[in-house]
Structures are given as C-alpha cells and as structure tokens.
Amino acid sequence: MISFELSEEQRVAQATIGAFARSVLRPAAREADQSSRVDPATLQAIWSTEIIQAQAIEGDATTGRSPVMNALLLEELAAADATLALAAAVPMAFVQAIADQGSRRQRELLLPLFAGDRFTAAAIALMEPQFQFDVTALATSAERSGDGYLLRGRKSLVPLAGDCSHFLVVAQSDGAADAFIIPRDTAGVRVDAAKGTLGLRGLAMADVEFDGVLVPATMRLGEHNGCDVQRIVDAARTGIAAILTGMSRGVLEYCVPYLKERVVHGVPLARKQVIAFRLADMHIEVEAMRWMSWRAASELESKRPATRSAQLAYTYAATQAMSIADEGVQAFGGHGFVRAHPIEMWYRNARSLSVLEGVGGI
Amino acid sequence: MVDFSLTGADERILQAAREEAVIGHRHARYYDKHEDELPPSVFPEVADKQSPHDLALELKDQTSGPAIIDVLLHLEESYADTRLRRTRTGLGQMIVNYAGTPEQIALFGRKELSIALTEPGAGSDPAAIRGTATRDAQTGEWILNGEKIYCSGFGGADGVLVLVRGPAENGVRPFMAFVVEKGAPGLKMLGQVKKMGIRSWDTEDFVLQDCRVPEFNRIDADFKKTMIVFNGTRPMVAAFGLGVARALLDFAREKLGERGIALRYESGSALRSATQDRLLRLEALYDAALLTILRCKWLEDRDGRHSGATKVEASMAKAIGGKAARRISQECLDLLGPLALSEDFLAEKWFRDARIFDIFEGAGEINRLIVARWLLGYSARELA
Numbered sequence: 001m002i003s004f005e006l007s008e009e010q011r012v013a014q015a016t017i018g019a020f021a022r023s024v025l026r027p028a029a030r031e032a033d034q035s036s037r038v039d040p041a042t043l044q045a046i047w048s049t050e051i052i053q054a055q056a057i058e059g060d061a062t063t064g065r066s067p068v069m070n071a072l073l074l075e076e077l078a079a080a081d082a083t084l085a086l087a088a089a090v091p092m093a094f095v096q097a098i099a100d101q102g103s104r105r106q107r108e109l110l111l112p113l114f115a116g117d118r119f120t121a122a123a124i125a126l127m128e129p130q131f132q133f134d135v136t137a138l139a140t141s142a143e144r145s146g147d148g149y150l151l152r153g154r155k156s157l158v159p160l161a162g163d164c165s166h167f168l169v170v171a172q173s174d175g176a177a178d179a180f181i182i183p184r185d186t187a188g189v190r191v192d193a194a195k196g197t198l199g200l201r202g203l204a205m206a207d208v209e210f211d212g213v214l215v216p217a218t219m220r221l222g223e224h225n226g227c228d229v230q231r232i233v234d235a236a237r238t239g240i241a242a243i244l245t246g247m248s249r250g251v252l253e254y255c256v257p258y259l260k261e262r263v264v265h266g267v268p269l270a271r272k273q274v275i276a277f278r279l280a281d282m283h284i285e286v287e288a289m290r291w292m293s294w295r296a297a298s299e300l301e302s303k304r305p306a307t308r309s310a311q312l313a314y315t316y317a318a319t320q321a322m323s324i325a326d327e328g329v330q331a332f333g334g335h336g337f338v339r340a341h342p343i344e345m346w347y348r349n350a351r352s353l354s355v356l357e358g359v360g361g362i
Numbered sequence: 363m364v365d366f367s368l369t370g371a372d373e374r375i376l377q378a379a380r381e382e383a384v385i386g387h388r389h390a391r392y393y394d395k396h397e398d399e400l401p402p403s404v405f406p407e408v409a410d411k412q413s414p415h416d417l418a419l420e421l422k423d424q425t426s427g428p429a430i431i432d433v434l435l436h437l438e439e440s441y442a443d444t445r446l447r448r449t450r451t452g453l454g455q456m457i458v459n460y461a462g463t464p465e466q467i468a469l470f471g472r473k474e475l476s477i478a479l480t481e482p483g484a485g486s487d488p489a490a491i492r493g494t495a496t497r498d499a500q501t502g503e504w505i506l507n508g509e510k511i512y513c514s515g516f517g518g519a520d521g522v523l524v525l526v527r528g529p530a531e532n533g534v535r536p537f538m539a540f541v542v543e544k545g546a547p548g549l550k551m552l553g554q555v556k557k558m559g560i561r562s563w564d565t566e567d568f569v570l571q572d573c574r575v576p577e578f579n580r581i582d583a584d585f586k587k588t589m590i591v592f593n594g595t596r597p598m599v600a601a602f603g604l605g606v607a608r609a610l611l612d613f614a615r616e617k618l619g620e621r622g623i624a625l626r627y628e629s630g631s632a633l634r635s636a637t638q639d640r641l642l643r644l645e646a647l648y649d650a651a652l653l654t655i656l657r658c659k660w661l662e663d664r665d666g667r668h669s670g671a672t673k674v675e676a677s678m679a680k681a682i683g684g685k686a687a688r689r690i691s692q693e694c695l696d697l698l699g700p701l702a703l704s705e706d707f708l709a710e711k712w713f714r715d716a717r718i719f720d721i722f723e724g725a726g727e728i729n730r731l732i733v734a735r736w737l738l739g740y741s742a743r744e745l746a
Binding site: 001002003004005006007068132133134135136137230233256260270271273276277279280281283284285287288289291292294295297298299302304307308309310311312313315316319357 | 653737
C-alpha cells in the first residue's frame with residue numbers, strides 16, 4: 001500500500017540525529033576537509049549515535065536494522081556534512097553485508113567486533129584504479145586454490161582504509177562477482193598511503209593492494225552459499241542517493257538566508273525570479289530524490305528486488321546533486337568559490353559522491 | 363509505514379484500465395485528425411464493461427487511498443490516449459460542490475460545468491482578467507461581459523463557471539464567479555480551439571455579450587476559493603502529462619528493444635551506451651515525477667482535498683510533471699530517429715500532445731513562484 005507515513009520512532013530518530021549532525025558534524029566538517037582526516041573525537045561521536053551498531057541487530061525492520069530508517073538518518077547526517085555521513089555509512093555497509101549475507105559463523109566472528117564502545121572501521125573494497133571503472137567489469141580476481149582462494153588485484157578509493165580492521169573485497173570468481181572478508185593484517189594486503197582526493201577528503205580514501213592473498217573458504221561471504229553482490233551494490237547506491245539528498249538539502253538551506261539578505265541592484269537576490277526559481281527547483285528535486293531513495297530502501301527492507309529502483313535513485317540523485325551544488329556556488333558568486341564558506345567544499349563533495357560505487361550501504 | 367507497493371486492489375483496478383489502452387490507441391489518430399468531432403461519451407467497445415473508476419469505488423477500502431488510485435487511473439487513461447469514457451466531473455462543478463449553497467449544489471452539482479478563467483490577455487496572471495459582472499438593479503440579474511478562451515471540456519459540458527470582476531468596492535473590482543448554462547442569452551460559443559496537440563481534448567472559446575444570469579447563479583467563490591480546486595487538479599494534470607510521457611517511453615523501449623538495445627540496471631554508467639544512458643535517465647525522471655505526484659495525493663488523502671494544505675506539493679508535482687513530459691517526449695523522439703516523425707506511428711502525436719502539460723493548469727513558472735514564495739516566506743508582492 002503506497003504510503004509516505006513515518007512512524008513516531010522514525011520521526012524521533014530523524015530529529016535527534018538531525019540535531020546531532022547540526023551541532024557536532026557541521027562544525028567539524030571544514031577541519032576534516034583541510035586535514036584530510038576525521039579526528040577521532042568526531043568519529044567517536046558518530047559511533048555514539050549507535051547507527052552503525054544497529055546494523056548488526058537481527059530482527060524485523062522495527063526491532064533490527066532498517067534500510068528506510070538508514071535512509072532517513074543518512075539524509076540528516078549528510079545535510080550537515082556528506083563526508084561525515086559517509087564516515088558512518090562506510091562501516092555500516094560492511095556490517096550490513098556481514099549481517100545480511102554472512103554465514104552464521106561469520107556473523108558470530110565479526111559482528112561482536114562492531115558492538116563495542118569504540119569506533120571501528122571496516123569497508124567494502126569495490127572500485128578499481130581504472131578510468132571508466134564499472135562495477136560489472138572487475139579486474140580483481142579470486143581463483144580457487146586448494147580449499148580456498150587466491151586473491152589478486154588492486155582496489156582504489158577505499159574510504160577510511162588506513163583505519164580499517166577488515167575489508168570486504170569484491171572480486172571476479174568462477175565467472176561471477178563474489179565477496180571475500182579480508183582482515184587487514186593478512187599477508188599480501190598492503191594499504192597505500194592516502195593521496196588526497198577532490199572531495200570527501202576526510203575519508204582519506206586510499207588504494208589497497210591484494211597481492212596473492214590466500215583466502216580460506218570460510219572467509220568467502222556466505223561461505224559455500226556465496227552471496228548476492230548485486231544486493232551490496234544496490235544498498236550502496238541507495239545509501240549514496242540518501243546522502244546526496246541530504247547534501248543537496250544542506251546546500252539549499254545554506255543558500256536561502258544568504259540570498260534573502262544579499263542585496264543586488266537594490267533588491268535581495270531571492271526576490272529575483274531567476275534566483276527564486278532555482279531555489280524552488282532545488283527544493284522540488286531534493287524531495288524527488290528523497291522519495292526515490294525511500295522507495296529503493298523500502299524494497300531493500302522488504303527483501304524485494306531493488307536493483308532498478310536503486311540504480312534510478314542513484315543516477316537521478318547524482319545528476320540533481322551536482323546541479324544543485326553548482327547552482328549553490330553560482331548563487332554565492334565569489335563567496336561560493338572561497339574556502340571561507342562550505343559551498344566550494346560541497347561542490348567538490350557532490351562530484352565525488354556522485355561517481356562512487358560500493359561505498360556506504362543502507 | 364513507508365511503502366511503495368500497490369495493493370492487490372490497486373493492481374486489479376489499474377490492470378483493468380491498462381487493458382483498455384489498446385482500444386484507446388486504435389482511435390487516437392482519428393480524433394487527432396477530426397478535432398471538431400467530440401468523441402462519444404462512451405465508446406462502444408467498453409459500453410458493457412465496468413469503468414475502472416467504478417471498480418475503484420467498489421474496492422475503495424482496499425486501495426492505497428481514493429486520491430492515490432484516482433490519480434494513477436487518470437495516468438492510465440492518459441496513457442490510453444483517447445478517453446473511452448468521458449469524465450462527467452468538470453472543475454466548475456467541483457467548485458460549486460465545495461463553495462455553493464445546498465440549493466446551488468442541488469441544481470448545479472450534477473451538471474457538467476467547466477471552468478473559465480483564461481482570457482486573451484489573462485492567462486497566468488488572473489489579475490488581468492477583464493470580463494465584468496454588473497448588476498441590473500431593476501431585475502436583480504447579473505449582466506456578464508467578456509471573452510473566455512481555452513476552456514477545457516466546454517464543448518460537451520452543460521455549462522461553465524466563469525470568473526469575472528464585479529462592481530468596484532473601494533476602488534477594487536472583486537473577483538466573482540457565476541454559473542452560465544448553455545443556451546443562456548448572450549453566450550456565444552466560438553468553436554473548438556485549433557491546437558498543436560491534444561486535439562481530441564475538448565477546448566472551446568466563447569464570448570459573453572450582455573449575458574444575463576439570475577442572482578441564484580452567483581457562487582460564493584472569490585479568487586482564492588476558486589484556486590483551491592487546483593490543489594487537486596494540478597497533480598492530476600501532471601499525471602496526464604506522465605501518461606503521455608510513458609506512452610512514448612514504452613514505445614521507445616519497444617522499438618529500441620527490437621534493435622537489440624535494452625536497459626541493464628546492474629552496470630554503472632561506464633558500460634552503458636549513450637542511448638541506454640539517456641533512456642535510463644528518462645526513466646528516472648519519470649519516476650521522480652510520479653513519486654512527487656503520489657506524495658501529493660497521499661497528503662491529499664490524509665489531510666483532505668479542499669483543505670488547501672497541499673497547495674505547495676500540488677505545485678511541485680505540476681512543475682516536475684510538466685518538465686518530465688516535455689523532456690521525455692523531446693528526447694524519445696530524438697532517440698527514435700527520423701522514422702518517428704511519420705504519422706504511421708503515434709509517437710509524433712504524443713510529442714505534440716505532451717507539450718501542453720507544462721502550460722495549462724498552471725505553467726511551470728507559476729508553480730515555481732508558488733513554491734518559491736513558500737520556501738522563502740515571501741508574499742506575492744515580495745516575489746512577483
């Protein structure tokens with residue numbers, strides 16, 4: 001039954017996380033960008049929201065992990081700062097994949113690691129250092145070798161790579177994509193130094209080399225049952241769509257008061273139709289992005305096929321968010337280009353976020 | 363609970379409408395070519411069949427909501443192109459039913475009444491309306507004068523609700539609404555409007571020349587009250603636009619599919635051809651507009667149709683729906699290439715049809731004004 005109704009619990013969580021994001025994340029955002037790292041206190045504050053730990057809780061959508069709830073909360077976090085929203089979404093994606101698709105043994109082994117009091121990083125390693133990279137054409141391979149697999153390849157843009165205790169590496173195996181749980185200290189794993197990126201700089205995205213890593217069959221996600229890699233991609237695309245929604249809303253909310261104040265040729269900019277209409281379009285698109293990410297999230301939640309709706313939500317949000325960030329810069333003029341305002345950072349973040357695959361699940 | 367799946371009853375109702383689309387498409391070219399001919403109120407092929415709207419009424423407790431199923435049904439009917447059953451509810455009648463006295467509702471509520479706002483010099487700016495109403499003190503009648511154009515549904519309707527300006531009060535001529543029935547002295551019909559598209563869409567121009575109506579025909583609906591009807595109809599008209607857009611999208615998918623071009627949602631953009639990528643983006647735009655419309659109609663089911671609460675959402679739905687209809691129709695023809703220009707297919711017709719949906723029932727600019735004023739907290743004076 002078609003419904004946009006949020007439960008009381010969802011509304012409360014939305015308001016709580018929204019307030020947290022405004023008071024804690026927004027003030028930390030510029031520093032994370034400048035220093036190319038998220039300071040431990042901020043990571044710890046994100047951890048204390050328990051949004052990441054919630055992914056390990058078994059149960060139905062009201063008691064356990066809920067993609068729709070995640071969509072709501074990622075939007076709130078990202079409205080303050082997309083980088084810090086991803087700092088939550090990156091380990092969320094890892095934990096979800098283990099919780100949803102891991103064998104019982106894998107769940108028992110790994111989920112307790114994410115139930116403690118300290119921020120614990122782990123990431124899905126999907127993208128590869130190849131121009132025109134596509135998730136359905138992976139160069140990283142896992143060949144059968146004895147009882148296990150031999151993993152070879154190079155993953156790029158792995159968020160928080162330097163802090164990760166584990167990677168979930170997506171690789172081509174027996175003619176299809178498969179996923180492998182790799183503890184960071186396994187022989188043959190090399191985490192490169194972060195080289196810096198256009199945006200989302202706080203995530204210190206880095207390459208990770210897997211140079212003939214021996215992976216026991218027990219560390220293949222789902223063990224002998226394998227896993228559904230597409231599901232991981234769908235969840236990641238939906239997560240990015242929710243984050244792009246929040247980021248775009250943040251741009252709009254930042255633009256409105258400035259444009260009402262800034263007087264040009266005797267009139268506040270916001271009173272000119274050319275500006276006001278752009279703001280109206282931003283609002284209309286933010287809402288549309290939200291409904292599309294909700295739809296994909298609700299399909300994920302009810303375990304229905306979500307590939308189409310996740311793809312459409314992601315593609316639509318990517319295009320709109322870039323355009324909204326772009327209009328944000330334009331509306332601020334020179335102020336949009338200088339680092340005294342967050343607008344230029346959001347512009348870089350928009351382009352970065354909207355091309356990423358496989359980071360941040362929902 | 364957030365959910366985007368249709369109920370079993372929703373599916374059944376929409377399926378019934380979808381099955382009729384093939385009949386609608388069969389008649390589409392004829393009424394495109396014979397624009398002065400009003401289609402029958404019921405086509406013989408469906409005369410013995412239950413209307414999907416009646417089925418929706420029958421199953422109303424099992425649907426996602428009356429406003430939601432209604433808008434989805436209208437989308438299907440627009441997809442079918444030719445309307446196989448004429449809707450007997452005009453906008454004028456809707457206004458009478460919420461603004462009229464019980465006596466007026468009893469007399470006019472069952473008649474099919476269009477609405478007439480637009481004049482040659484007044485479209486998006488109703489303040490420019492020049493049609494007048496003056497009172498004949500001796501008879502108590504109202505004398506109406508003016509020219510009204512682009513009046514939807516008036517050809518087949520029983521009458522029309524006209525919005526004109528009454529006698530000056532403190533230097534301002536207030537808006538007044540009157541029911542004018544067909545046959546009223548001084549009502550002169552000017553015939554069907556010659557349009558680029560939606561040629562089967564009954565659209566009349568008319569003149570009021572000293573047209574006399576009794577005081578009873580005056581409806582207590584000022585400008586604001588009249589506009590409330592659009593909160594419901596704007597998302598509806600956006601859905602009409604999406605119906606045409608989906609007809610083109612389906613046609614494009616079918617014809618490109620025959621050429622071996624299919625969409626895959628799994629891969630990223632790098633492995634899509636330019637054609638696949640454009641088609642996928644058009645699908646996304648379609649869905650974005652559809653979900654925006656559904657959100658508005660869901661609110662309407664929750665908060666009431668005539669509460670005025672959905673004004674901004676209605677404008678958002680219309681703005682994105684109008685944009686989607688324009689872009690999807692334009693790009694589909696581009697993707698299909700020169701053969702789509704031929705009248706052998708309906709694509710060229712749908713291209714012409716789609717363009718109106720960002721114009722009537724509030725142009726995109728008007729809807730953006732409404733959204734922007736709300737967003738910025740500006741009055742109509744502050745953001746004109």
